[in-house]
Amino acid sequence: MYARKPILKFIDIGAGPGYLLDSLSLLMPKFSNLFYGIELYPPPQEFRTKHANFKIGSLFDISEKFDAGCCIEVIERLAPDVLRKLIQALLNVSNVNSIYYLNSAQPSFVKNIDPGYLDPLNRGHICIYSLIAIKNIFAEFGFTLLPLPGRDWGFLVELGKFDDADTNVETLMSRAWNPHPHNLTMLRDNGFGPFMYSAGIEAARCYYEAYSASQRTEWALSLQKQLDRC
Numbered sequence: 093m094y095a096r097k098p099i100l101k102f103i104d105i106g107a108g109p110g111y112l113l114d115s116l117s118l119l120m121p122k123f124s125n126l127f128y129g130i131e132l133y134p135p136p137q138e139f140r141t142k143h144a145n146f147k148i149g150s151l152f153d154i155s156e157k158f159d160a161g162c163c164i165e166v167i168e169r170l171a172p173d174v175l176r177k178l179i180q181a182l183l184n185v186s187n188v189n190s191i192y193y194l195n196s197a198q199p200s201f202v203k204n205i206d207p208g209y210l211d212p213l214n215r216g217h218i219c220i221y222s223l224i225a226i227k228n229i230f231a232e233f234g235f236t237l238l239p240l241p242g243r244d245w246g247f248l249v250e251l252g253k254f255d256d257a258d259t260n261v262e263t264l265m266s267r268a269w270n271p272h273p274h275n276l277t278m279l280r281d282n283g284f285g286p287f288m289y290s291a292g293i294e295a296a297r298c299y300y301e302a303y304s305a306s307q308r309t310e311w312a313l314s315l316q317k318q319l320d321r322c
Contacts, residue, residue: 093292094238094248094267095160095191098274103161104129105151105182105192110141112162117143120282130154151181159187164195168209168217172229175219179233183251191238191250198222201244223247238264242303261300268296 104112107129117124128145130153140146147154167175182192199222202209212218221229227237230249238248241261271279279289 093271093275093279093289093296094264095189095272095275096250096267097159097187097189098272099159099278100126101156101158101160102127103154103156103158103185105161105163105178106166107131107141107146109135109139110143110146112164113141113143113146119284119288120278122282123278128154128156128158151178151185154185156185157187158185159190160192161190162193162195166196167194167221168196168219171219175221175229176232179230179235183233183235186251189250189252191248193246193248194226195246196221198244198247240264240299242299242306261303265296265300268293 104110104127107113108131110129110131113127113129116127124143125145127143128147129141129143130147130149130151132148132150134140134148167178170178197206197209197220199220202220209215210217210220223237223239226247226249230237234253235249235251236254236259238250238259239261240246240248241264276289279292280286282288
């Protein structure tokens with residue numbers, strides 16, 4: 093819904109057993125062939141998805157070009173130099189204006205919600221990347237950071253250089269309300285009818301409204317502090 097362009101191919105980076113491929117094939121059976129997954133260290137074959145587009149290896153082994161994708165709970169396992177290699181590989185398989193969702197806890201989430209998230213020995217989590225760090229690292233490869241309001245455990249990156257007006261909260265929500273017609277059709281015309289569209293827009297609204305309420309509350313409290321000082 094946030095994409096500027098039609099999504100013809102989507103990739104799950106670090107797909108594990110391929111659960112997302114199987115779920116999307118169930119929810120959107122008409123479009124199952126546009127979803128791909130890549131996993132460098134897959135489980136034994138009997139525990140993997142049977143999806144035809146599940147690939148074993150790294151992004152450097154992929155020949156297709158993608159318009160969108162996701163990378164769930166991966167980058168916190170990567171040191172900065174390794175993350176840069178991943179982004180270079182992502183650049184190699186990306187079309188212009190491709191967009192990707194990455195799920196990884198930011199410092200505020202670790203501090204306030206899950207202090208045990210940074211866990212090298214058991215969970216393999218060795219790095220916590222702030223949005224400033226993410227913005228700068230991805231910019232080296234031509235990607236622009238799109239922060240997600242109210243979600244300090246996920247963010248978007250888009251291939252291309254855009255100014256602040258293209259990346260602020262209001263613009264991002266405008267994209268969600270007015271998705272590309274091709275993508276809107278996919279979200280509304282699938283095995284579960286408009287379920288995917290409804291779930292997507294309601295999730296976006298939920299986090300946006302929570303973020304807005306938090307911002308207004310902080311503003312109101314700041315006014316009260318000013319009054320107290322008077």
